[in-house]
Amino acid sequence: MASYDRHRAGGSPRPMETGDTWWYAAVAGEAAGSFSARVRTRTRRACLGAVLLLTVVYAGLVLTATGRRWGDAALTGRRADTAAVDLLRDHPSLAGLTTFSLAAGCVLLLAVGLIRKRYALTGAAAGAVVTALALTLLLQRYAPRPRLVDTGGALVPSGFPGIQTTLALGIAFGLVLVVPYRLRSLAVGAGTLWAVAVGAYTIAAGRHRPGDVIAAALVVLAVECGLLAFLARKGKVRPGPRRGPFLPGLPVTVPLALLTAAGLGAGLWLLGDTLSLPATAPYDPAELRLAHRCGQALAAGVTAATALVLLGLLRRVDVDGAPVPYRLGGPFVEAAGVPREGELVGPFTDDLDHEIS
Template sequence: MRTRSNPVRFFGGALLSTAVFVLLYLFFVQTHTGQAVDQLAYDGAEFGRRSVTPFTQGILDWLPIASAVVGLLLTIIVALIRRHLKTFVVAVGVAAAAIATTQLLKYGILSRSDLGVEGYAGNSFPSGHTTVAAASALALFLVASPRTRSRVGVWGTVFAVLAGLSTLADQWHRPSDVIAALLVVAFWGCVGGAVLSFSRAVADLPPHDSPSRQWWIAIPFAVISGAALVVTLLDTSGGASGALIAYIGGLTAIAASGFLIALTATRLFDPLP
């Protein structure tokens, strides 16, 4: 199949990621309602923490180093097999840039206004653990062949989403922190795609997997999270039941966001050799 790579599509993806990131920050970090919704989901994580804390604590303890090492090793192996040094350099570069961006945003640029919402007051937006997991998956996704890219994207997304869910379940982060981290990685993934698209304008691509299955994974999560958000917005002061609904909404919102981003990425990279 003859196809042409177009860097403009990646610039559009980067712009969209940035816009959604800014909207998340302005609503969930800088408004009282957004903070209340996010905090309620964070408080609701107490339900899950009672039963899954040992598991999630274990994941969070080894996640940054293990995911970075394993991701780098797999990326090196695939890059060597495919003999794509430039792709490897771009993949590692954007993954490192995503991790650095999250740290800079969280500790040097962004702040959380005190709007009278009870709970953890410090800024945790975006999540560093989720960024590391997603960035590792991104590096492997970039060096994968067009034939296997969709499958790598699905499994990489599962890994990143599980990492994000763990940070919420163990009350390390709020839902918006996790989704923001995924958007940071998505932005740098688009930057990497734009760089790679300049290297070869036209290519013959073999048949490869269809990413359509990700729609069926994302849609149920999106519906549930949307319904939970509406219920939570109607009563942000909800008690135990309200916190549980907000928590479920946060979990499903993370999953929906992860798979929607993965689907978009697979579509964007579809023509890229």
């Protein structure tokens, strides 16, 4: 609402910041079928869908005996997978490199936003990462699950969801808010490929089960979609140009699409064989190796798919920069005088004899 508009009787004031669009543009943005309403609807539905899938993953892989047995087999099968064993043995610095890359990703996210002077959006991106981490820790600590003990009788801490994947994918999705519109697909795609690598390392190193990585990706997607729905509710989104970030992002979106198709296809194909493991040991090393590779494929496919879903939701949606102000022509502008360069013109005359009803 412009500064020279009087509030209607009995109405609630909705003051707008300097430089925002006109009051009638804000009203139109909240109307059913408007651009902001459409963005808010689809991001809210995506958030609820991610929460629903997270519930299904939790019920299937944590609460059922078959799911826990499959996760344990995938975790144990890393020792039978010679490719993973050789990689970790030949490159012991991967643990430190993973930690360093996570710290560097946090710095990069904040630096890009601050350099581009997108302070509010940088704070929102950082808040989304912190929220996802907080939800991850709460689920690890308080989500009901059977008590698991190791061979020595000590209680095994829960790793559901995986905190490293939550942080890495949260940083990748946070780039949506701070990078320029044309570079969004490139930045988010590259960040997601890095998050896939982080998740694969945590599974190969035995820090997390495949279900932990899948759950982390769904948590981050739900938080990010919830944040985008909130921004759309506040009118902070607008249509992007038709020539958007599609072509610059092809070098990373194509590998993401291939990884999604190959990971989900191979993982679901192998899942039927790995779920038929016997209830008690001993297990065939070939079956354990198959379970590990199945888990790796599913975790990589789901993580890549979440990025494609986010980029699809934001197709031709820009959250960067200030909205374009509306201008009027005709007798109202003539009565108000000819505006100077860069000056916004109000729809009413200087006598202020008006009231919004």
